[in-house]
Amino acid sequence: MFMATPKSLVFQLHRHWEVLEYLCRLSRELPAFEPARVLAVIERFSSPADTQESAQILRTLCAADLLQPLSRSDDLQLNPVVLEFVRGLTREHELGLSAVLKARVDAIRQAHQQLAEGIEHKKTDDLRIGASRLSELFRQISRQLDQDRHAILELAEQAKSSNVAMPLNRRYRAVLDAYDQYVEPMNEMMDSGLGGAFYPHLEQATQTLERAEEYLSVQGALYTQRLQLRQVAQQAKELRRLGRVVAQQCANTLLPLREEARQHNLLSTAVSELLGQVRKRGAKQVLRGRALPRWQRERRTRIHLEDKVRTLVAEARQFEPREQAFPEALPGDPADIRAWVDEARLRQLLLHALPVPDLLQWLHRHYPALPDDVLLRLYHDLVREPDWQAQLQAEPTRTELHQVRVSYHPHRLGTHQEENRTP
Numbered sequence: 303m304f305m306a307t308p309k310s311l312v313f314q315l316h317r318h319w320e321v322l323e324y325l326c327r328l329s330r331e332l333p334a335f336e337p338a339r340v341l342a343v344i345e346r347f348s349s350p351a352d353t354q355e356s357a358q359i360l361r362t363l364c365a366a367d368l369l370q371p372l373s374r375s376d377d378l379q380l381n382p383v384v385l386e387f388v389r390g391l392t393r394e395h396e397l398g399l400s401a402v403l404k405a406r407v408d409a410i411r412q413a414h415q416q417l418a419e420g421i422e423h424k425k426t427d428d429l430r431i432g433a434s435r436l437s438e439l440f441r442q443i444s445r446q447l448d449q450d451r452h453a454i455l456e457l458a459e460q461a462k463s464s465n466v467a468m469p470l471n472r473r474y475r476a477v478l479d480a481y482d483q484y485v486e487p488m489n490e491m492m493d494s495g496l497g498g499a500f501y502p503h504l505e506q507a508t509q510t511l512e513r514a515e516e517y518l519s520v521q522g523a524l525y526t527q528r529l530q531l532r533q534v535a536q537q538a539k540e541l542r543r544l545g546r547v548v549a550q551q552c553a554n555t556l557l558p559l560r561e562e563a564r565q566h567n568l569l570s571t572a573v574s575e576l577l578g579q580v581r582k583r584g585a586k587q588v589l590r591g592r593a594l595p596r597w598q599r600e601r602r603t604r605i606h607l608e609d610k611v612r613t614l615v616a617e618a619r620q621f622e623p624r625e626q627a628f629p630e631a632l633p634g635d636p637a638d639i640r641a642w643v644d645e646a647r648l649r650q651l652l653l654h655a656l657p658v659p660d661l662l663q664w665l666h667r668h669y670p671a672l673p674d675d676v677l678l679r680l681y682h683d684l685v686r687e688p689d690w691q692a693q694l695q696a697e698p699t700r701t702e703l704h705q706v707r708v709s710y711h712p713h714r715l716g717t718h719q720e721e722n723r724t725p
Contacts, residue, residue, distance in 0.1 A: 310366050311366050311367055311368060311381075311384070313366075314362060314363060314366040314368055315366075315368060315384065315388075318344075318347075318359065318362075318363065318368075320347040321343055321344055321347050321359075321363075322363075322368060322380070322384065322388060323388060323392060324343055324346075324347070325340070325343060325380055326380065326385055326388045326389055326392065327392075328343075329380055329385060333379065334372055334375070334377040334378060334379045335377060335378050335379070336376070336377055336378075337360065337376060337377075337378060340360055340369070340378055341356045341357065341360060344356040344359050344360060364378070367381055368380070368381055368384055369381070390445075390449070402446070403443065403446055403447075403450075406439055406442055406443050406446070407443065407500055407503055408503075409435075409439055410436065410439055410440075410503045410504065410507055411503050411506075413432050413435035413436045413439060413507070414432070414436070414503065414506055414507045414510055416428055416431065416432040416435070417429060417432030417433060417436065417507075417510050417511070417514060418510050420432055420514070421510070421513055421514055421517050424517075426518075426523070426527070429514050429517075429518070429527075429531070430527070430530070433511065433514070433530055433531055433534050434530075436507055436511070436534050436537075436538070437530075437533075437534045437537060440534070440537040440538060440541050441537070443541060443545075444537075444540075444541055444544055447544055447545060447548045448544075448548070450548070450552070451548045451551060451552060454552045454555055454556060455555060457556075458555045458556060458559060500542075500545055501542060501545075504538050504541060504542050504545075505542075507538050508535055508538045508539060511531050511532075511534055511535040511538065512535060514531050515528050515531040515532055515535070518531065576588070623707065625709075642672055642673070642676050643669060643672065643676070643680070645680075648669075648680070649684075649687070649689065651668065652664075652684065652690075652715070653689065653690070656690060656715055656716055656717050657714065657715060657716040657717070658714065658715040658716075659712070659714050660695075660699070660701075660712040660713070660714070661681060661684060661685065661692075661712065661713045661714075661715055662677075662681050662701050662708065662710070662712065662713075663701055663712070665677055665680055665681060665684075666701060666703060673704065674703045674704050674705050674706055677703065678708075684715075685713050690715045690716065690717060690718070691715070691716050691717065691718055692713045692714070692715055693713065693714045693715075693716065694711055694712075694713055694714075695711055695712045695713070695714055696711070697711070698710065698711050699711075699712055
């Protein structure tokens, strides 16, 4: 069988581009063409200056393998490679299958495992092969996402430009099928949570590629090998962005049309009519003699808070107590402390009360009328007295005074004899 050279195929594709572009659009309706139809298309795009006959051009297209004869028939079909190439350039792709996209995403996990095993077992060949597989998968997924986006936009444009007199179920049939069979499975796969498969696989692949690049840097590998891993990691990051954008754009394109079709079907019409009667006459009058639907419930009175109360509650929830350090000295004359307490009697009471587990709580319990600043000043002075032994405890505590709440490590006061008995 004669095989045309790629150079000849590309030359004839350039020379007769209009004919092949029209046949690619026509292939959506007809998988194969009769020779007479192909000749009519050639004559349609032939210029008066063209000296070749239509039959001669047809033979040239067949000889260049742009058109291929079907077995057991005289009909002709476009070369599948040429058909895919022309559709890719003219944005005339058919909507792909979500299962194909899911299979390619699952293949990322296998290539990622091979890359991880290459790092674990220190096999450079596995790193290179795994990175090449990931790069090819990323390229295929990116191409499919871009093609599917243009295919969905084409479906939406066709639905909007269809005859208005056509019933909505026929007018939007392709849109509804595309949403149920492609957009919803794609949204499930693109979910960034535990149920998704797209983002977790890409995240793991990106992290493994970065680990592989660090491993090669430590091993002193060639710059070209590290550059390959870096480029594949960039592909993964770009693919994550493209997947999110394409999924959002497809949903935003088809969801309004899907809702429009749902709002005008027979079921929604009947439900709207029934709800109108219930609104006018009441559910008990309209549904008399039949069981009330399960979604019915009695009207309940609700109590709403005023805006002032909501503001107060919001401020209370956001309240944070202000921390204040222990004062080093009282403002004013230090002798003013004598007006509040007899320090000599206080020291005698404290000596008889030893041991005291928490000095601040003891002062607050025995002298509750003292202001907070005076009480804290006494606390600092008594801790430094040589008549007893002060020991700082390891566990922190809090004590509520009159105006402040003190967070501190308590001091335990004991006698010097206790210190001497301690081993």
